[in-house]
Amino acid sequence: FRESLYEDEEFGQHQRQLAALLVSKVFYYLGELNDSLSYALGAGPLFDVSEDSDHVHTLLAKAIDEYASFRSKAAESSDEAAKVDPRLEEIVERMLDKCIMDRKYQQAMGIAIECRRLDKLEEAITRSENVHAILAYCTHVSHSFVYRREYRREVLRLLVKVYQKLPSPDYLSTSQCLMFLDEPEGVANILEKLLRSENKEDALLAFQVAFDLVENEHQAFLLNVRDRLSAPKSLPSEPVQPGSTNPAPAENENSTASEDVQMTDGSSAITTNVHEADPKEVMYAERLMKVKGILS
Numbered sequence: 001f002r003e004s005l006y007e008d009e010e011f012g013q014h015q016r017q018l019a020a021l022l023v024s025k026v027f028y029y030l031g032e033l034n035d036s037l038s039y040a041l042g043a044g045p046l047f048d049v050s051e052d053s054d055h056v057h058t059l060l061a062k063a064i065d066e067y068a069s070f071r072s073k074a075a076e077s078s079d080e081a082a083k084v085d086p087r088l089e090e091i092v093e094r095m096l097d098k099c100i101m102d103r104k105y106q107q108a109m110g111i112a113i114e115c116r117r118l119d120k121l122e123e124a125i126t127r128s129e130n131v132h133a134i135l136a137y138c139t140h141v142s143h144s145f146v147y148r149r150e151y152r153r154e155v156l157r158l159l160v161k162v163y164q165k166l167p168s169p170d171y172l173s174t175s176q177c178l179m180f181l182d183e184p185e186g187v188a189n190i191l192e193k194l195l196r197s198e199n200k201e202d203a204l205l206a207f208q209v210a211f212d213l214v215e216n217e218h219q220a221f222l223l224n225v226r227d228r229l230s231a232p233k234s235l236p237s238e239p240v241q242p243g244s245t246n247p248a249p250a251e252n253e254n255s256t257a258s259e260d261v262q263m264t265d266g267s268s269a270i271t272t273n274v275h276e277a278d279p280k281e282v283m284y285a286e287r288l289m290k291v292k293g294i295l296s
Helices: 002-007 013-029 033-042 054-076 086-101 105-114 118-127 131-145 149-165 171-180 184-196 200-215 219-228 252-276 279-295
Strands: none
Touching: 013 033, 013 054, 033 054, 033 086, 054 086, 054 105, 086 105, 086 118, 105 118, 105 131, 118 131, 118 149, 131 149, 131 171, 149 171, 171 184, 171 200, 184 200, 184 219, 184 279, 200 219, 200 279, 219 279
């Protein structure tokens, strides 16, 4: 009777949704979970995701599993996306919103990752009171439970984006994510930024980033990072040592004069080059040499 009541379009929407909720509970107690979920979807907002009951908990778990399956298939074939029931998606979104509102950020992140909802994942991370800790947790989850390589890369790219938006960027963690993404250019950019900073703490942080990368024993990646570090700008070349080169043998009586000229010219070149060198580039060159030594 209740099933026919839900299907009877002569009744108002609220009455039909109420009937669907009642039928869902009946099927749940009969052990018919597929039918129970189907009618729960028809109940709309009357299916309260915040209700603390076995009926709701069980159907939410089933809804998340089904939605996650649909989303995974949709990622592989665009045709599958059309098969996702919008009512199913609406229930999962309500569950995600409730977790975020209740500050259950780790639970929200787990559901979002499972359901391939990176928009909700980002929302859960950025709404957290401790973004750094939640980012570290998300990195761990992506490595431990995300088995598809391409999807893991999508998650890591999102983490890099969030890290880079932080008021105080976490260069260590960002570099780790970039290493897992095999993006040496990004790490090289971070190192160069830190090495060029006038703040000594930034230079020390660059060395720490390099040491952390070395601990992962990914030698090919380290060399790629090293080779992408920009050379110092406008540094003087090494001055020619006096008397080190002679284009042709000189006459004995002119040899002393020739050496005197070379020494005079060389001294002049050294003095000029030292005055022309940019102190910032000299500092960068010294730091760069140390970092390259760590990465080599």
